Amino acid sequence: MNLVLRMRKVEESDLSAQTLFLPDEENFEMCLCALLEDIANLNHVFRATRNDTTILGSKVAAMNLQRAGA
Numbered sequence: 001m002n003l004v005l006r007m008r009k010v011e012e013s014d015l016s017a018q019t020l021f022l023p024d025e026e027n028f029e030m031c032l033c034a035l036l037e038d039i040a041n042l043n044h045v046f047r048a049t050r051n052d053t054t055i056l057g058s059k060v061a062a063m064n065l066q067r068a069g070a
Helices: 025-040 062-069
Strands: 002-006 045-051 054-059
Touching: 025 045, 025 054
Parallel strands: none
Antiparallel strands: 002 054, 045 054
């Protein structure tokens, strides 16, 4: 199973009580890299790659995990 997570930068129109200010460019890049690393380290994720602001992940099928552990 393939998973796709599309991210976008916070814009002025997103400002609200929960988002009081726009993050700077460096923080967005740093957070995106950290998120990719976290996803790649999940148990059932076979591979996670990044294409600009999109994270692509491949999930290992549960049946394959059971066979490998048996």
